[in-house]
Every structure is written in C-alpha cells, then in structure tokens.
Amino acid sequence: MRTLLLVEFDDERSARIVEQMLRERFGLSSSVLRAPLPEVRTRGCQLDAEDLLSEVCRLRLANDKDVALGLTNQDTFVPELNFVFGLASADSRCAVVSTSRLRHTDASIYSARVLKESMHELGHTQGLRHCPNPFCVMHFSNSLEDTDRKSYEFCTICATKVRPSG
Ligand SMILES: [Zn+2]
Numbered sequence: 040m041r042t043l044l045l046v047e048f049d050d051e052r053s054a055r056i057v058e059q060m061l062r063e064r065f066g067l068s069s070s071v072l073r074a075p076l077p078e079v080r081t082r083g084c085q086l087d088a089e090d091l092l093s094e095v096c097r098l099r100l101a102n103d104k105d106v107a108l109g110l111t112n113q114d115t116f117v118p119e120l121n122f123v124f125g126l127a128s129a130d131s132r133c134a135v136v137s138t139s140r141l142r143h144t145d146a147s148i149y150s151a152r153v154l155k156e157s158m159h160e161l162g163h164t165q166g167l168r169h170c171p172n173p174f175c176v177m178h179f180s181n182s183l184e185d186t187d188r189k190s191y192e193f194c195t196i197c198a199t200k201v202r203p204s205g
C-alpha cells in the first residue's frame with residue numbers, strides 16, 4: 040500500500056479532519072507529522088505557496104513516503120494570483136493546502152471545505168487536471184462559492200483517471 044504523509048505546519052486540527060477520508064479515497068496508509076513552518080518568501084501577511092510546497096516535498100523524501108500533503112492556517116499566494124487555496128505537484132507527489140480562507144463559524148462547513156481542497160490537491164498529485172464539472176472536486180475554486188458548490192467526490196470521468204494504488 041502506498042503511504043501518505045500529512046504535515047501539520049501550524050494547523051492542529053485540519054490533518055485529523057481529512058486523514059481518514061483521504062486514506063480511504065486514495066487507498067493510502069497515512070501518518071501525521073508536526074513540523075515547524077519553514078522560512079519562506081512572503082507577500083504582506085501571505086506565505087509563498089511554492090516555498091511551502093518545496094518543504095512538503097523535502098519532508099516527503101526525508102520520511103520516505105509516496106505522497107505528502109501539508110496544511111497551514113496561513114494565507115498563501117503564487118506570483119500570478121491574489122491567493123491560492125492550495126498548490127500541488129504531480130511530478131513530486133506533494134501538495135499544500137491553506138485553511139486560512141476556509142474558516143467558518145459552522146465546524147461542519149469548515150471541515151467540508153478543508154476536505155474538498157485537500158482532495159483536490161491530492162487529486163493533482165495523482166495526475167488529475169482541473170475539471171469543467173462544477174460539482175466535481177477537481178473543479179478549480181476561484182472563490183469559496185466554488186468550493187461550497189462542489190462535492191468532495193471525483194466525477195465519474197475524473198474517478199477513472201485516478202492512478203490505481205500499488
Ligand atoms: Zn487545482
């Protein structure tokens with residue numbers, strides 16, 4: 040069975056929210072690692088998502104896991120965009136999700152958002168691209184409306200493209 044490393048940078052609850060679901064959906068055996076936020080480039084209060092992703096990739100290799108997902112409660116950006124909910128690399132099989140903009144007073148709404156964005160980024164690590172179906176978890180979220188509209192499932196087309204485990 041392939042192995043998933045969940046990296047909790049500064050977000051103590053999100054890894055546990057998503058761990059079981061990700062493990063089941065992707066057929067992975069998972070472990071959670073607490074790690075300090077690395078030194079990264081910043082833009083105002085935002086952290087550079089690519090720098091965070093590099094650290095997740097480094098930790099994946101250092102811990103000898105097949106896939107890694109990092110979670111931070113800091114807001115993140117890439118140079119071309121105001122913000123990103125997450126970022127992933129298929130080649131390096133690592134991803135990062137920012138929970139900063141997913142917050143909601145209703146814990147179940149918050150959990151659903153974290154799960155959707157984590158599923159989405161892990162989907163990218165499995166080679167999936169953005170999906171035009173607005174209800175598919177691989178649909179690009181430009182705003183929270185998009186995130187809240189989509190499900191946490193792959194549509195039937197995307198589901199067939201997820202690399203089989205093993
Ligand atoms: Zn995406």
Ligand SMILES: [Zn+2]
Nearest residue numbers: 170175194197
């Ligand atoms: Zn899809």
